[in-house]
Amino acid sequence: MLYFDHGATSYPKPKNVIAGMIRALEDFCANPGRAGHQSALQASREIYDAREVVAGFFNIKDPKQLIFTLNCTEALNLGIKGVLKSGDHVITTSMEHNSVLRPIKALEKEGVENTIIQCNKDGSLPLEKVDQSIQENTRLIVLTHSSNLTGTLMPIAEVGKIARERGILFLVDAAQTAGLYPIDVEKMYIDLLAAPGHKSLLGPQGSGFLYIKEGLYLKTLKEGGTGSKSQDFVQPDILPDRYESGTPNTPGIIGLKEGIQYIQQQGRENLLRHEESLVKYFLQEVSKLDYIEVYGPKDCKKQSPVVALNFRGMDSSEIAYILDSVFNIAVRPGLHCAPLAHKTIGTLEQGAVRFSFGYSTTMEEVAKGIEAIKTIGSEL
Ligand SMILES: Cc1ncc(COP(=O)(O)O)c(C=O)c1O
Structure with a gap:
């Protein structure tokens, strides 16, 4: 997984x-x-x-x-x-x-x-x-x-x-x-x-x-x-x-x-630098896809290692289900126990697909995540 x-x-x-x-x-x-x-x-x-x-x-x-x-x-x-x-x-x-x-x-x-x-x-x-x-x-x-x-x-x-x-x-x-x-x-x-x-x-x-x-x-x-x-x-x-x-x-x-x-x-700063680099790469790649909407600052220095996005017009739970069942990728869709935050970014209806990375996440794993997003995008 x-x-x-x-x-x-x-x-x-x-x-x-x-x-x-x-x-x-x-x-x-x-x-x-x-x-x-x-x-x-x-x-x-x-x-x-x-x-x-x-x-x-x-x-x-x-x-x-x-x-x-x-x-x-x-x-x-x-x-x-x-x-x-x-x-x-x-x-x-x-x-x-x-x-x-x-x-x-x-x-x-x-x-x-x-x-x-x-x-x-x-x-x-x-x-x-x-x-x-x-x-x-x-x-x-x-x-x-x-x-x-x-x-x-x-x-x-x-x-x-x-x-x-x-x-x-x-x-x-x-x-x-x-x-x-x-x-x-x-x-x-x-x-x-x-x-x-x-x-x-x-x-x-x-x-x-x-x-x-x-x-x-x-x-x-x-x-x-x-x-x-x-x-x-x-x-x-x-x-x-x-x-x-x-x-x-x-x-x-x-x-x-x-x-x-x-x-x-490990050094807290090293872990932070690592996770920032994952976010930077992920943001850079998903921002190129016109069928994806990314929310938040879109800057690894201004956000912790979570990225919320949506496939335009698609329900977030449906995307998370495909990621899980077809690609064995665990993300979190829906409202994330933060309804006013969703209202703030305009996703109260659709929810959002949240990718969140951690100390154990590798660049290769992020690359596979991006590939999965592209595959879903090409088939929708
Ligand atoms: C910003 C924020 N505050 C509070 C909590 C609640 O944390 P816990 O699940 O440990 O009670 C969470 C959990 O996701 C969170 O993201």
């Missing part, structure tokens, strides 16, 4: 990720932070070590400010619902994923106002609209680092600066960029950073995290056993316990750490 669905989840995972998870399952898969026996203590130490590795990668000074979650959706829900209360106002954009839009829409019922900034047709953010949307009660700005539809990279440092200057919290959805693009929570004025472990961080599904700036106190999404202050019926205040109730995904967290170590061994 040619796997061009890294935007959904990276596959296959590096060997050391798999080995790390097996090691966790075989050697120390006791319940961390609970019992005092050796295996439980080792699990705690290994998780702490993983927390340090993940935190270091994003320049998070105190690893305890990093909360492990099930995925990016859970991290975004905690960030959004943990911060906002009745009477607050939140700003976001039309390029967001439903994991941002739905929590924000759900909060309307609780009296939280929102402004959704309309982005340009290539998915880019009109920066002046951020400033213009700020109200007296604006408490939070939520912005994706890159659209999962068009790949459009957003100016997070610039928006972070505006937010910081205006005393507004800034939450970044790094689902499409964490692991590949430089993210420094200090330099980019990020107060909350949500990321999945299973995309470009190369960890397994069921992993993710939310970074919470020191001193920021969120409402909890869940309460329960933490292994600390067990005599109290109230959720402990200490971090990460406050937000990490229940048995953690120990093998998943170890896999996430291994994913980051793989990136560090």
